[in-house]
Amino acid sequence: MMAAKIDPRTKIVLVLCLTSMVLVVENLAFVVGIGIISIACALLMGVQLLALIRRYQRILILLLTLSIVQSIFTPGPKVLFEVFGIPLLTEKGLEMGIKTFVRMLVILTSGVIMSTSNYRETIQGLIQWKVPYKIAFMTALSLRFIPIFTEEFQDSMVALQLKGIDFKKIPFGKKTQIYVYLITPIILSSLKHAEEIAIAMESRAFGAYQSRVEYLVLRLKGYDYGVMIAAVLLSISYVWAALMV
Amino acid sequence: MESYIKLTGISYGYPRSRFALRDINMSLNRGEIVGITGENGSGKTTLGKIIMGILMPDSGNIVIDGVDGKNLKLCERGSKIGYAFQNPDRQLFAANVRDEIIFPLEIKGMNKTLAQEKAAALLGRFELSHLKERVPMRLSRGEKQRLVLAATLAQEPGFLILDEPATGLDRDRKKALYQLMEELAREGIGLAVISHDLQFIEHHANRIIRLENGKVVDDGC
Incomplete structure (x- = not known):
């Protein structure tokens, strides 16, 4: 599997791109898009989706609960759901809740992507980056x-x-x-x-x-450079597109 | 003597390991001091953990105080059997010695004054009163073991399993531990002492169970 051979430094760049994008972008559709891209990247790195969900079930429930709480406590002009005239869910609240959930999900997925590399190799990568x-x-x-x-x-x-x-x-x-x-x-x-x-x-x-x-010396291959350059260029384009909308 | 714990045909194997406990049958009674001994890796601690429900047996039955072990949750077993880990650090939670005894009682709904009275009595019995404001983690090993025992006895269990209780104790402390074990046995509490210190076991146990490669090779009952 090529995914297993990808240098940990390439994964660091990928993860930095994903997390930076999700923090910079504010548009809801684009934020959700980053969430999907991060899951796709994890799958490409050889992560088993079902095993991942099972492993992080409790954290995912916690993230979802936090997002729901945030949705409820964020006021906004357009009320979506109310009880006895008290607004419980607003459009802005719902948007904030989804964005919070996706942002935390991207951070979690980034950790999962990094965990596909041996930690010793990751550290060696950092050392070789001075x-x-x-x-x-x-x-x-x-x-x-x-x-x-x-x-x-x-x-x-x-x-x-x-x-x-x-x-x-x-x-x-x-x-x-x-x-x-x-x-x-x-x-x-x-x-x-x-x-x-x-x-x-x-x-x-x-x-x-x-x-x-x-003893362990890592060497970046052609595809590592390819993935790194593509990740940086695509991230810049994505953020630019999101800011233009 | 009243039978308190009954093990029938207990077998257990660790995943990815050749070691296994095989067909363990024994009855542990209240009021007696049982020494469980054997070489390192013979299965003493594993047996203790199976009795406590920390590990679940692959086959066989455990009956505790007349109740099938399968129907007892960990917390329910903990109320019936007290367990002192080999490493006392794993059982110390509170910020001071007195609170170590009080907090489980309060969480379970005991009146604060009653819990404090109980703690004071136990601290006195285990000669820990002068250390009641100290941080448990900063105590000596012997003091930690006494504190763990005091906190365990606060739950009023019918049986106690002590895993290597004499480790790190000097001669006087070992003697004090033995006296305490005798006292508890006289009060009707059963004790199983897991130890590879055969001398300690031979001198102080009413009955010796010897394990070898996961099997009981001698049950001196």
């Missing part, structure tokens, strides 16, 4: 710790339930309290991890030498 090694290394470390924190979060959820707490039965007010208790050990444990890593890095003389040799 991003300071220390910053690239920190980014790699933070990515490496995501599964660890996920596991710790799941363990904390289990441990809380073993205290006899039924998440489904507790009232909404107390649910927020529960999340504070869930997040506290994760923050403390991340601080502990950071402290331990700092000691381990110091003891291995991290950064003692200015120059480094690389």
